[in-house]
Amino acid sequence: MSLIRLAYASEATFSPSPVHSGVEPHVARILLASRRNNARQAVVGGLYYGNNRFFQYLEGEEEAVNAVYDRIRQDERHQGVTTLLEEPLKQRTFDNWSMKYVPLADDVQRMLQRHGLASFEPDRFDRNLCEEMISVIRDSNGVERVISDQARPQGANDGLFTPGIRKGLVLAGATLVAALLVGGTLLLP
Numbered sequence: 206m207s208l209i210r211l212a213y214a215s216e217a218t219f220s221p222s223p224v225h226s227g228v229e230p231h232v233a234r235i236l237l238a239s240r241r242n243n244a245r246q247a248v249v250g251g252l253y254y255g256n257n258r259f260f261q262y263l264e265g266e267e268e269a270v271n272a273v274y275d276r277i278r279q280d281e282r283h284q285g286v287t288t289l290l291e292e293p294l295k296q297r298t299f300d301n302w303s304m305k306y307v308p309l310a311d312d313v314q315r316m317l318q319r320h321g322l323a324s325f326e327p328d329r330f331d332r333n334l335c336e337e338m339i340s341v342i343r344d345s346n347g348v349e350r351v352i353s354d355q356a357r358p359q360g361a362n363d364g365l366f367t368p369g370i371r372k373g374l375v376l377a378g379a380t381l382v383a384a385l386l387v388g389g390t391l392l393l394p
């Protein structure tokens with residue numbers, strides 16, 4: 206049994222949906238699958254998405270990491286998958302994260318500025334930048350809960366009632382008001 210670490214860069218094939226808060230929906234779906242699968246195989250790591258590019262770091266048992274990476278490479282939601290780092294690892298460096306997601310670009314922006322880079326293009330990262338990126342992901346707080354339109358947790362509806370029941374209640378209310386108005390008009394002398 207031997208541990209390895211792996212980092213790659215790729216470019217998303219989807220057009221990003223505008224997000225005002227939270228995680229871009231395509232990325233949210235990727236994260237949900239990643240967390241489900243990686244936890245089972247004790248693969249840990251982090252994902253960064255910016256400038257429609259991905260940077261992902263994975264560590265775990267060699268077989269498990271390779272199996273995950275084989276699946277990832279075939280995914281049509283991204284292209285140009287470039288391995289940046291792949292090497293043996295003495296001991297794990299990420300605790301308790303099946304796939305940590307870093308939404309805040311601030312740290313990454315600062316890192317790019319320090320290196321005089323205008324945009325996030327991880328396929329051009331050298332070893333040094335890769336290590337810095339991994340540290341940024343490791344040190345960030347990460348996003349624990351991801352809600353996508355595919356898998357909303359129970360009780361995640363915006364109000365007390367489901368949209369169907371809400372519609373029914375509004376209709377019943379409107380009918381009652383109309384009945385009262387008609388009834389009132391008929392009773393007028």
Ligand SMILES: Cc1cc2nc3c(=O)[nH]c(=O)nc-3n(C[C@H](O)[C@H](O)[C@H](O)COP(=O)(O)O)c2cc1C
Nearest residue numbers: 235238239242243259261273276277280282283304
């Ligand atoms: C950028 C990117 C990163 C991904 N990372 C992971 C990952 O860490 N683990 C994983 O299982 N799937 C990951 N996926 C998704 C896989 O490609 C694949 O869709 C998924 O493993 C299928 O899992 P399922 O059969 O449980 O739906 C990633 C996909 C993309 C595009």
